[in-house]
Amino acid sequence: MGAYERVVPFPGWTLPGVIGLAASTVILKSHRVIPASPVVVAGCGPLLFAVSAGIIKAGGRVAAIADLASARDWLGTAPALALRPSMMTQGLQWAAQIAKARIPVFFQSTVLRAEGHEGLEKVIIGPVSRTGSPKPVSEACFHASCLIVGHGLVPGADIPRLLRAHIRFDRDLGGHVPVLDSCGRTSIAGLYATGDGSGIRGAETAVSHGKLVGLTAAQDAGRPLPSSWKSEVDQAHKKIAHVRSASIAMARLMALRPAQVDSIPSETIVCRCEDVTRDEIDKAIDCGARDINQLKHFTRCGMGPCQGRMCGDVIQELCALKLSIDRQAVGQWTARPPLRAVSLSDLIGTFEYDDIPIPNPAPL
Amino acid sequence: MSHVFDLAVVGGGILGATTALFCARGGMTVVLLERGALCREASGVNAGTLTMQMTRVALIPYALKAHGMWSTASQWLGHDVGVRICDGLSLAFTKDEAEILSFRAERRREAGAPISIISGKAAKEVEPGISDGVLLAGHCKVDGFANAYLTGLAYQRALHEADVSLLENRAVSGIEVSDLGFSLATSTGTVRTRRIVLAGGVWIEPMLAWLGIHLPIKTLVNQLAVTERVSPVMRTVVGIASGLLSLKQYPHGTVVIGGGWQALGDRDDGGTELLPDRVIGNVRLACHAIPDLANARLARGWAGFEAETRDALPAVGPIPGVPGAFVCGSIHSGYTSGPYLARLLAQRILDDEPEMPLFPIDRLLELETSRGAN
Numbered sequence: 031m032g033a034y035e036r037v038v039p040f041p042g043w044t045l046p047g048v049i050g051l052a053a054s055t056v057i058l059k060s061h062r063v064i065p066a067s068p069v070v071v072a073g074c075g076p077l078l079f080a081v082s083a084g085i086i087k088a089g090g091r092v093a094a095i096a097d098l099a100s101a102r103d104w105l106g107t108a109p110a111l112a113l114r115p116s117m118m119t120q121g122l123q124w125a126a127q128i129a130k131a132r133i134p135v136f137f138q139s140t141v142l143r144a145e146g147h148e149g150l151e152k153v154i155i156g157p158v159s160r161t162g163s164p165k166p167v168s169e170a171c172f173h174a175s176c177l178i179v180g181h182g183l184v185p186g187a188d189i190p191r192l193l194r195a196h197i198r199f200d201r202d203l204g205g206h207v208p209v210l211d212s213c214g215r216t217s218i219a220g221l222y223a224t225g226d227g228s229g230i231r232g233a234e235t236a237v238s239h240g241k242l243v244g245l246t247a248a249q250d251a252g253r254p255l256p257s258s259w260k261s262e263v264d265q266a267h268k269k270i271a272h273v274r275s276a277s278i279a280m281a282r283l284m285a286l287r288p289a290q291v292d293s294i295p296s297e298t299i300v301c302r303c304e305d306v307t308r309d310e311i312d313k314a315i316d317c318g319a320r321d322i323n324q325l326k327h328f329t330r331c332g333m334g335p336c337q338g339r340m341c342g343d344v345i346q347e348l349c350a351l352k353l354s355i356d357r358q359a360v361g362q363w364t365a366r367p368p369l370r371a372v373s374l375s376d377l378i379g380t381f382e383y384d385d386i387p388i389p390n391p392a393p394l
Numbered sequence: 395m396s397h398v399f400d401l402a403v404v405g406g407g408i409l410g411a412t413t414a415l416f417c418a419r420g421g422m423t424v425v426l427l428e429r430g431a432l433c434r435e436a437s438g439v440n441a442g443t444l445t446m447q448m449t450r451v452a453l454i455p456y457a458l459k460a461h462g463m464w465s466t467a468s469q470w471l472g473h474d475v476g477v478r479i480c481d482g483l484s485l486a487f488t489k490d491e492a493e494i495l496s497f498r499a500e501r502r503r504e505a506g507a508p509i510s511i512i513s514g515k516a517a518k519e520v521e522p523g524i525s526d527g528v529l530l531a532g533h534c535k536v537d538g539f540a541n542a543y544l545t546g547l548a549y550q551r552a553l554h555e556a557d558v559s560l561l562e563n564r565a566v567s568g569i570e571v572s573d574l575g576f577s578l579a580t581s582t583g584t585v586r587t588r589r590i591v592l593a594g595g596v597w598i599e600p601m602l603a604w605l606g607i608h609l610p611i612k613t614l615v616n617q618l619a620v621t622e623r624v625s626p627v628m629r630t631v632v633g634i635a636s637g638l639l640s641l642k643q644y645p646h647g648t649v650v651i652g653g654g655w656q657a658l659g660d661r662d663d664g665g666t667e668l669l670p671d672r673v674i675g676n677v678r679l680a681c682h683a684i685p686d687l688a689n690a691r692l693a694r695g696w697a698g699f700e701a702e703t704r705d706a707l708p709a710v711g712p713i714p715g716v717p718g719a720f721v722c723g724s725i726h727s728g729y730t731s732g733p734y735l736a737r738l739l740a741q742r743i744l745d746d747e748p749e750m751p752l753f754p755i756d757r758l759l760e761l762e763t764s765r766g767a768n
């Protein structure tokens with residue numbers, strides 16, 4: 031089911047030229063397109079460095095990197111990464127490439143705002159406190175044609191939500207995830223979940239967990255299994271356990287920081303499909319909106335083409351902060367079909383009027 | 395704790411909220427208890443069509459009055475529900491539909507709805523967006539729509555201004571009747587009141603059971619769909635002769651596609667499920683009526699619960715044998731007519747003579763007893 035990218039809004043984030051961090055990896059890797067230089071890369075997590083190194087390698091120019099985490103936060107991940115030498119080596123390679131290109135890296139910093147007329151022109155970066163809220167002490171301005179920004183990933187648990195499986199909120203896993211047993215079974219018989227959609231745990235966990243879930247599903251369905259299945263299951267469990275501390279360390283770096291959300295300025299757009307600002311969200315809560323679906327009715331936030339996939343996590347966090355309740359209590363937007371917008375012409379195909387199964391007329 | 399309200403309304407849909415509002419304005423102390431958030435069941439998820447051409451004949455006189463209320467909502471409700479008054483068309487594409495249309499329009503006209511039958515060509519002048527295949531159309535100038543999801547916000551403000559004690563997230567689980575009035579058991583304590591109104595939508599059946607009254611309510615599970623914002627494709631409310639289509643485009647550009655196609659759903663656990671064939675059928679009908687709609691994309695489909703009594707007429711009036719207890723529900727196209735019928739009930743509760751007759755449930759209970767005796 032994959033994941034969605036989270037961008038915690040800041041002034042100017044909807045300008046043309048501002049793109050997602052995870053989205054940029056697709057452009058770089060699949061389409062082999064380099065974003066227009068100079069580029070500022072900002073946000074959190076290992077992708078910051080992967081993407082910056084990727085752009086340099088492809089011949090682009092990175093003007094600056096702004097990382098919410100501190101150098102100390104990164105050092106803190108070293109013990110976990112030490113168990114994963116390949117990840118460690120990869121990280122050091124990126125660091126070397128970035129250092130060689132003399133790209134300024136601002137740790138514990140964030141994009142305060144992006145400015146421009148028709149499109150992005152300038153990115154203003156400033157320091158943040160340990161919890162992620164901007165400190166109004168200094169600013170650095172970079173001219174940029176592209177800002178690549180991302181604040182972690184949110185599990186795409188749409189299908190279990192749509193089918194009303196039990197869901198729980200887990201900040202370290204990226205947000206709302208289906209409740210699973212140790213083999214990936216959801217609360218609904220026959221429905222399993224794995225990969226980022228069941229919690230952000232990285233590619234390696236996803237592979238092992240996927241294998242585990244596949245074997246479990248086959249076993250539950252009474253299908254013949256390879257004679258080695260028990261040892262394969264054991265192995266998968268072991269592998270997940272082995273990478274666990276490293277994947278948790280990375281996930282924590284990318285988890286949503288409440289203080290960052292709390293610092294979104296009031297005139298900043300939060301739901302970009304429907305142009306709903308933070309101020310409108312706050313006012314709706316002042317007016318008595320107490321759950322997330324009521325908030326949606328009051329403001330139209332989450333009613334646009336993305337159906338809240340992009341803004342949901344941040345708006346729910348805003349709601350929790352303002353009401354001083356936990357995220358579980360705020361709830362989630364009701365999931366409804368279709369999972370992605372479908373064109374009506376595709377949906378209807380070709381048909382004869384007489385063949386439409388129109389039900390009997392309503393009573394007169 | 396020992397506070398006794400003049401009136402407790404159980405269920406915060408359009409009916410409960412309107413009854414509470416007018417009783418409070420009439421001088422009563424009123425508490426409204428709602429299990430979830432105000433107007434988030436049928437009254438918040440419906441299609442918002444305010445049309446005569448889908449209204450039951452017996453309800454036309456009420457719907458006309460209610461339409462007048464909706465068009466002046468800013469005056470009596472005081473807050474915006476996005477009401478747009480516009481022309482309405484009910485289309486016939488086949489001979490059979492033309493026959494149904496003419497018959498139904500005539501009956502509704504007799505009941506007071508100003509519907510005229512016009513040619514397909516004339517209909518196209520009223521609504522340039524419709525397809526060329528229209529044989530005949532019912533045309534009514536008393537039509538329009540509201541933005542149903544704004545109902546909760548508008549009523550919440552109005553109730554607050556009228557000093558109604560609004561208790562959201564407060565489910566009632568039972569009622570005790572005594573000579574002094576009623577005690578309502580809720581998740582966080584007892585609420586005492588002299589009178590009660592049960593306004594639980596499809597849940598009036600379990601509510602009436604608290605008082606030992608058995609009134610079967612059929613649960614309709616109406617399906618709806620909405621497109622993304624698109625440039626204007628239509629400017630009227632469009633339906634078809636059978637009543638199985640309702641279409642309108644909101645000022646912000648989305649088009650809501652409905653008409654009462656049935657989904658699956660369970661009143662007890664609140665879950666609903668759309669059936670793909672029915673969504674496709676409903677959308678085909680919509681695109682057949684407004685061809686340009688095919689260029690839009692479907693953003694969301696959903697379903698909600700609508701109540702229906704055995705004779706498909708409302709349950710609005712005193713509860714027989716329980717002085718001080720009233721029921722208000724099960725009004726076909728109840729978003730349109732609801733505010734007026736609820737206001738009539740409020741008049742009755744305030745001991746005034748209602749302007750028009752209510753729909754007491756005695757007729758339905760007699761039906762039940764005679765069935766039981768058979």
Ligand SMILES: Cc1cc2nc3c(=O)[nH]c(=O)nc-3n(C[C@H](O)[C@H](O)[C@H](O)COP(=O)(O)OP(=O)(O)OC[C@H]3O[C@@H](n4cnc5c(N)ncnc54)[C@H](O)[C@@H]3O)c2cc1C
Binds near residue numbers: 409429432698726727
């Ligand atoms: C999808 C759909 C589309 C529709 N389209 C239209 C249309 O276009 N035009 C039109 O005129 N009509 C339409 N209708 C009909 C209209 O929506 C309903 O007739 C009307 O909203 C019913 O209002 P109500 O107050 O009776 O019920 P509801 O709005 O369902 O309110 C009942 C309330 O009671 C509460 N409740 C239940 N149990 C308890 C308890 N134990 N304690 C406390 N509270 C409780 C519920 O939470 C609920 O909020 C549509 C209906 C649906 C479902």
